[in-house]
Amino acid sequence: MHIIDRRPDPGGKSLANRQRFMRRARALVKKAVQEASGARKIREVDDGGAVTIPADGVHEPSFHSGQGGGVRDYVLPGNKKFVSGDRIERPKQGGGSGSEGSADGEGEDGFRFVLSRDEFLELFLEDLELPNLAKRQVLGDAVEKRHPAGFQTSGPPSSLSVGRTMRRSLSRRIALRRPNPRELEALRNQLAELEGEMGETDRILALKVEIERQERRARVIPFIDPVDLRYRRIEVTPEPIARAAMFCLMDVSASMDEHMKDLAKRFFSLLYLFLTRRYRQVEIIFIRHTHEAKEVDEETFFYSRESGGTVISSALTEMARIAKERFPADQWNIYAAQASDGDNLSSDNARSVAMLRELILPMTQHYAYLQVGRADFERDDGVFARQETTLWRAYQELLRPNLPMAMRKVNDRRDIYPVFRELFERRDEPAEMR
C-alpha cells in the first residue's frame, strides 16, 4: 500500500477540456453573456458568473428508447396500499418510470454553468478595438520605466545593496554572538599583560581557553553569510503608453432624469471596463457640469443632485485644464466620454464646438458623445421626424472622417451594449459619420 499526496500537483487538469467546450459553445455562450450583462448590475458585469445556454447546442446524442409507447414493466419500492390487479390511472404526460432519459441531466432545457471573470470579459469585449492607436505607433510599445521595488535575495552583483546586506549581517552577528575584533584584541592584551607580569597560571590558562573559544567562534560564524545578501529589485513598467486617462463628462442639470443618468453610467462603466483590459493603468476623472463644471468623485458624480442651466463648454474648459495640469497628452492616452440630453444653452454651442475642435480633439485618442433620451421616447418612425437637438446638430457639423470622435443616441438600457460595440468595433477607418 502506498499513500501519495497529490495535493501539490498542478491543478487545472480540466482547463484544456473547458476551453474546448467554450470554443464549441462560443456562439451560444456569447449570446448568453450579452443577455446576462443586460440583466446584471453594471458594476458586476466583470465579475463573471453563471450563464445559461440552450442545452440543445451542446447535446451529446445516443441511441436510447423513446418516452411513450410499448409495454413497460418496472419495479418500485415502498408499496403502501396496492394489491395485485389494482388499476392506476396513468399520470398525464406519458408517465413512465422517469428514471430513463434524464439520468445524465441531459433532459434539461438549459445548460447552466459559471464563467470565470476572464472568460466572461473576453466574450463580452470580443472583436472590440480601441480606435486611433496613432500614439502607440509613434512612440512604440517598448517605452519602459524602471523603478525600485524593494529587495530580493538573488540578483546580479551589480545590484547588490551593500547597506541592506551589512545591516542583516550585523544583526546576525549580534544574534549569534560573534566576537567583535575589539573584544578579542582586549582579551589578547590582557593575556600579554598577565604573561608579562608572570601572574597566576590559572588565569592565564583560562584566558587562553577563552581566546581560543572566541577565535573559533569568529571562524565558524562568517562576517558575511550568503543569507545576508540583498539585491535591489527593479520593476519595469511600460510608460507612458500603457496608461490612459478617461474623462467622464456629464450634464447634471435638472433636465437629466435618473433614467438618463443610469444610461450614462452604464456607458461609462463599459468604457472603463474596456480600457482596463487594454491599459495597465487607467485613471478616471469625473467632471460634472451645469452652467459651471467641477471635478468630483464617483459618488457625487452619479448620485448628487444639482440644478442650474447647461453650459457644456464649461466642462470642456475644465477638462482641458485638468489634462494640461495632470495628464499631458504626450504621456497619457486620453479618452473622453460625454453624456448629455442635448439641451445646451444655444449661445454656447458654437463655443463648445470650437473648443472641441481646437483644444480637446487634438489631444484625445477618442471622444465619444452619447446623447441619452427619455425612456418613453418614441422611435422616430412617426409622421414627423423628431427634431434633432441643437447640440447634436452642432456636433454633427464638426464630424469629419479622420476625426477621433463618434456620437450616438441611446434611449434604452438594452441599447447601451450594442451602441458601445458599434463605437469600438474593429474596423479599418478610424472614425465614421452617422
Added chain:
Amino acid sequence: MQQVATTLESKTGTPLFTERDWDFNLLSRVYGAIEQIADGELGLDIYPNQIEVITSEQMLDAYASTGMPLFYKHWSFGKHFVRNETLYRKGWQGLAYEIVINSSPCIVYIMEENSATMQTLVLAHAAFGHNHFFKNNYCFQQWTDASSILDYLAFAKTYVAACEDRYGQDNVEKVLDAAHALMSHGIHRYPGKHPLDLKSEQRRQDERRAFAEQHFSDLWRTLPKTADGPKRDLDAERRRQLLGLPEENLLYFLEKNAPRLAPWQRELIRIVRQIAQYFYPQRQTKVMNEGCATFSHYRIMTRLHESGQITDGSYLEFLHSHTSVVFQPEYDDPRYSGINPYALGFAMMEDIERIATTPTAEDRAFFPDIAGCGDAYGVLRDAWANYRDESFILQFLSPAVIRKQRLFRLVDDADDDDIVVASIHDENGYRAVRQSLSRQFDVGRQDPDIQVADVDLAGDRKLILHHNVVDGIKLDGKDTAKVLQHLANLWGYDVKLLEIDGGDTIATHDGSPTQAFR
C-alpha cells in the same frame, strides 16, 4: 509522539484516533487495522492499493474524465466539468468522498476534507470492498485488464494529442463526437466466434471427412433431388458472412469496414471502443459493486467499533453517513430517483448473511443450497465472483428483502388506459417481482438492440441497421436522427435504420453524410 502512537496501537481496545484530523501515519495505521479484518475475517482478496490524497478541485477534475487519472481531451469532458463545478460551487451537490479505479495497483482517491472517520470508511469501502470486487468478479476478469488500463489511457491521450497536432483539432473532434455518440453500441457483449487457425481448420475437415466415410451409404445417391427447396439468396448470405454480419458492435464494424476512413480515424474509433468496453462491466454490476463495498465497509467499521479501535462518536458519525448512503426513498417520495443500488445491494447481501446463518423455513424453500450453510462470507465471495446484477438479483433476491423494501411491479401498456399493478410483495408475486427487477438491471435490455444487418459494398453502399424492438418500445426519434447523422458521416454513405417488431418494420430512420471525413 511516534513512539507513543505505536505503543497505543498494539494495545487492543484503544481507539486509533480520537480527533477529526488525520495524517499519513494515521492513515497507515487505520489501513493496517482494516486489513486485519478484511483479510482475516471477510477473506477479501485485493490488488495492491495506491491511495492518493486529493483536493476538491482535483476531485472535480477527476469527475470530468470519468474518474480516470488521465484521459484524452474532448469538449464533452469540459462540459461535464463546468456543470459539476457549477453545481458544487452553488452548493447544490456535494462531492464524492472517494473515487476508485479498476486498475492494478488499484488507485483510490480520497479527499483531504474528509474527517479521520470518513477516511477510515472510505478506505474500507473503496480500497477493500471495490478493490476485491474488481479483482474477483468474472465480468471484470473477462473484459478488463486492470494492469494495463493506465498504460492504454496514456497511449490514447498521446495518440489523440498527436492526431490533433497533425490533422487539426476540428477534424479529430468530429471523429470523436461521432464515436462518442455510438459509444453505447461499441461493445462486444459476448466473446464471439474467432476464425479458426489453419491447424484446427484442417483437423475439423479431417473429422468431417472421416464421419462422412463412416456413414457412407450408396442409397442416398438414389434419392430424388428436391427441385423447389427454400430459395436462398446465396450471394447476399455470403456477403453478410464475409463482413461478419449481423454485427451489434457498431464501432467495431465501422473501424474494420467503413470504406472512407483514414487509418488514424480508425484508431480513434478503436480507442473510444476500447474505453467503452472497459467501462461495460461497471455498468453491468452497479448493485453488486456498491453492495459489496457497502457491505464490506459496514462489517469492517462495526468490527473496529466492537474491538474499541474507533470511538462511539466516530461510529455514530459513520452510521450517519452510512444510513444516508443506503437510504431508499419510496416511489412517491419527491426524492425518489430510481432504485438506489447501494441500498438494494447492501440489503440483499445482509440478507444472504442472515439466510446462511439463521434461515427461516421460507429461506430453506427458496435457497436450499445456502440456507443455514453457516459460511456467510463464503457464499458472498462466491456471489461477488460469479454474478452480475441481473443474475445476482434473479438468484438471490429473497422474499424477505422484497417485503422489507415493499417492492411491487407495475405494467404500463400504452394500449391500456390504466397502469396495472401486476404483482406485489406476496406469495404469488415474489418470483414475478424478482424477475422483473432482474430485467430492469439487465444492461442488455436497457440499451436498445441495434445491429448492422446488411450492406452492399458493390452497390450503393447503403448501410442497413436493424433495431429489434422489444415490448413495442421504439427509439427516441430526435436523438436517433442525430446519431444516424454521425454514423453516416463515419460510414461515408447513406444509412438506414429499420425498427423491427416481430418481423414487421414499424419505423424507419435515415441518415446521409453531410461532411465526409478526410
